[in-house]
Amino acid sequence: MSDPQTQIITIDGPAGAGKSTVAKQLAAELNLSYLDTGAMYRALTLKAIRQDVDLEDEDALVTLARQTTIDLENHASRVKVFLDDENVSEAIRTIEVTNKTFYVARAPRARAIMVEWQRAIGGRKGVVVEGRDVGTVVFPRATKKFYLDADIGERSRRRIAELREKGNDVDADKLTAELKERDHKDKTRNVGPLKKADDAILIDSTHLSIDEVIGEMLKHIKKDG
Ligand code: DC
Numbered sequence: 001m002s003d004p005q006t007q008i009i010t011i012d013g014p015a016g017a018g019k020s021t022v023a024k025q026l027a028a029e030l031n032l033s034y035l036d037t038g039a040m041y042r043a044l045t046l047k048a049i050r051q052d053v054d055l056e057d058e059d060a061l062v063t064l065a066r067q068t069t070i071d072l073e074n075h076a077s078r079v080k081v082f083l084d085d086e087n088v089s090e091a092i093r094t095i096e097v098t099n100k101t102f103y104v105a106r107a108p109r110a111r112a113i114m115v116e117w118q119r120a121i122g123g124r125k126g127v128v129v130e131g132r133d134v135g136t137v138v139f140p141r142a143t144k145k146f147y148l149d150a151d152i153g154e155r156s157r158r159r160i161a162e163l164r165e166k167g168n169d170v171d172a173d174k175l176t177a178e179l180k181e182r183d184h185k186d187k188t189r190n191v192g193p194l195k196k197a198d199d200a201i202l203i204d205s206t207h208l209s210i211d212e213v214i215g216e217m218l219k220h221i222k223k224d225g
Helices: 019-030 037-050 058-066 095-106 108-124 134-138 152-165 172-188 210-224
Strands: 008-012 033-036 070-075 078-083 127-131 144-149 201-204
Touching: 008 019, 008 134, 019 033, 019 127, 019 210, 033 037, 033 070, 033 078, 033 108, 037 058, 037 070, 037 078, 037 095, 037 108, 037 127, 058 108, 095 108, 095 172, 108 127, 108 134, 127 134, 134 144, 144 210, 152 172, 201 210
Parallel strands: 008 127, 008 144, 033 127, 144 201
Antiparallel strands: 070 078
16 A cells, blocks of 8 residues: 555545545544545634625635634544634534535635645645545545545435434425535536546445445555555
């Protein structure tokens, strides 16, 4: 296998395909760190909402990004997200932040700043990184690239189960509609759209367990390493 210190494994795919769970476990398995790029977009969105920054104003988002520090810490399989030293790990997962993150995601110059941060983190040591454009834009020369997909029905069921487990009251139809809307926005934006890199391995997790997905990935990583 290539030097683990410099290995970069990318996992792109739509919301609810299982990227986070898989990426965290794969990182632990390979002794690499884990980078959740979506958490960065979410954290900047949270700050913009709190400071009443106009989400449609790209200049304002760029200025805000330049005044912001986002840190991601891995503690075993638990990940903490810090926004200017405040732990926002929970606060970035609200429905409001989830549904408003597309403003930052579609703003090219705000995106460029996020990409710069991600490359800086990924350049320090080996990493498993998940997102929408990590194999296409952020790390085009990654050691190994995966595109993790699943049926919309299955992704929706997983999200509903996850939210209900946390005690949330979920309207299933509304959640499915929001997921579809997010897919559409992710796939059609002009910068960093969600798409499979030509050299990424496609894994459909619809009928696979987490362990099966990880097993499949390890097989590919070890085969060519
Ligand atoms: O993975 P997530 O659901 O936490 O991501 C939240 C949003 O952030 C997602 O809908 C689009 C955006 N995002 C992005 O544009 N590029 C990435 N590499 C990761 C996330």
